[in-house]
Amino acid sequence: MSDTILKISNVSKSFGGVKVLENVTFEVEKGNRHALIGPNGAGKTTLFNVISGIHEPDEGRVFFEENDLTQFPSRKRIEKGLSRSFQNIRLMPHLSVLENVMLGQYSRFGIADLLKPLNFSIESTGKIEATETLKRFRIDLYEGRTVSSLPYGVRKKIEVVRALMAKPRLLMLDEPAAGLNTEETDELRKFLNEVSDSGITLLLVDHDMPFVNSLCQQVSVMNFGQLIYNGNVPGLRKDKKVLDAYLGSDD
Amino acid sequence: MTGYMSGVLAILGINIIFAYSIYITAATGQLNLGGAGFQAIGAYASAILSNEMGFPIGLTLIFASIFGGLISFLIAFPILRTKGVYMVLATFAIAEIVAGVILNSDYLGGPTGIVVNDYIETELILIVAVTVVLFGFYLMSTRIGLAMRAVHDDDAVANLMGVNTRAIQIGAFTLGGAIAGLSGGLYALYFGFVEAQYFNANISIFVLLFVLIGGTQTAWGPLIGASFFTLIPEALRIGDDWRFFIFGIIIVGMMIVRPEGIVTRDALDRVWFKILGKTNV
Incomplete structure (x- = not known):
């Protein structure tokens, strides 16, 4: 192969x-x-x-x-x-960890899904997937926090996870x-x-x-x-x- | 409800709607200092549609929004080529052009303005305001809202994540113009009179301050900012001549204490944490 x-x-x-x-x-x-x-x-x-x-x-x-x-x-x-990460961390400083990671899923959704509310819907597959991925890579502890306050190593990892979310x-x-x-x-x-x-x-x-x-x-x-x-x-x-x-x- | 209370609530409603128009553009990182121009477009459109064409109120307001949105859409293309302070100046110039056109047009009443025949009650303004606020919260909770905030933070990376940054910016600018037009339409129908001099630079600066002081990070910002700016000067009426001085001091104080606005994400997270025992993401 x-x-x-x-x-x-x-x-x-x-x-x-x-x-x-x-x-x-x-x-x-x-x-x-x-x-x-x-x-x-x-x-x-x-x-x-x-x-x-x-x-x-x-x-x-x-x-x-x-x-x-x-x-x-x-x-x-x-x-x-194909998706990528950056040499100097380029996460969105005002978004939470979970939101940053969910941004990575953006390209996978059509307009109908883009217009669905994320916070109020009972079940959002994208959100569940993002939460589970954070858990899998042991960074779920930080999911609700904005990224600017997090340690360097964690932010570096989040960038990789964000890129992964595009599948x-x-x-x-x-x-x-x-x-x-x-x-x-x-x-x-x-x-x-x-x-x-x-x-x-x-x-x-x-x-x-x-x-x-x-x-x-x-x-x-x-x-x-x-x-x-x-x-x-x-x-x-x-x-x-x-x-x-x-x-x-x-x- | 006394006449005074009803008047204050009407202005509060109009200001809140107006604040969301500027907020939606600001959420994508674009500062619009031409709010008054877009509001004037909606106000004059309503006056003409209602007086000359005999449109019913609902239709008048819908067309005031469409008109505000359409003009915003058309000027979004050149305007969004500018960035930062240049965009602030360009939007400011647009508002001046709008005022200039109105002042020089006999059809639009020139400097004497137009008396609007139809009128609306405060209740309608409040209903529309609540609807606009709910729409603002809805929009910011969607993935489109997430994309808007991402464009605000880093448009190049947002683009690589698959976000059509240009469409988001133009869309937000257009939507902002439509909502400003709606607020103008309500203004015209409530006060029964429109004149170009009212829609001046002061109005544009104030509405941008509503948004910046309220905070651009969450959909709470414009609601809090517009309420703060509308109600505090009223509450300070006891101080009479000194009220604007005191108000000025309060604004400067707010900017020192909370430079990112009254409502920030971190502050909200702390509140949610206290209420729910978990963060609301």
Whole structure:
């Protein structure tokens, strides 16, 4: 079972005169846990933004399953089956935890459901599902509170849960482990393994190599906007280009 | 009910409706400082429809709303290209244009205004006000309401979550205009007279203050804000000449103590927690 779920094909993107992405091409296999790593400024977040539609690529295409994503505006892409989290937490500060998470379900509802009151209805399947998901990931304690007052690790987790509520087939996480302590990182790994076991493909950007090593099967490495490695984790340590990028070359 | 009480309640009702018109736009993060212009559109539409076309009261009010909504919808496209303080200025300018058009139009009575033949009682205003308040609470409790608040907080992320942010903003602005038009229609029919000078910048500033002081985070805000602003000056009448001075002090005090408005989500959560033993989410 090695179907491709996401295909990045010759994507280039410049900001002013700076080439941030240069002919980036790689594929993410269905069901895989795929990491995208690279030094700061390598273009990882820009690539995420191109995939999710915040930026249009100057050249190249992004295919998700059978769709050419570049044909769809950013808000339509979540309906196609991919959702994401953000490097700097972007939760809605004035919404409660539960409301933030329920916002993640938005794309799944038609107008008739959007007009149903959430607070007064006896049974709202969306609300029940959101509450149960929070419970499953052990953050139900906070559900009624506004997010701005919560600890960093909890907010980071809520962002992942929010992205999950769209029922994506591809979950894109931008530095999910950044700023977490060892205990929280371990818990996140367990959590992402559960997500992966439920059949969702993961594509994540992270700097924490032990975290990436223990979680991901496939790695793509970027440096100065170019893809320099694409393969499995053990191969990464022997690759000369990767070693040069991280440790510096002799010349 | 004394004439005075009835008058105060009528103004309270109109102000509450007017406050919800501005609140609905503010809930999506757009500040409308042109409230008076949209209210004037509804008031003049009612005056003309009632006097010239002989429309019955119900129909007059419905058309006052439709007219307010339609004009808001049309100007929403250029207006919503602006953001923050520029949007505040643009909406302010719209209200000035509306007043300018009325003052220069003989058909609309120019500076002398129009006497409205039909009239309504306070009770009707209160019924409409209750309906508008209930509608405000209903709207904010739906997923559309959730999307509106999300657009207020971070429109880029709301968009990635699948929210059509542009449609939400235009929809809220249009709905706001329709409700402002309704409040104008009620004003015209209750007072029996409309003149452009009444719908001035002061009115726009006050209604925005109703909403900001009341709080934009929940549907309680405009209700509390409009009631506070309408009733406190009346209660301060004993102080006579000093009442506006005292009122000014109270406003400044409120802004220092509760910069996010009288009713905030956190405050409500604490109240619900005390009553229900759980938070209402």
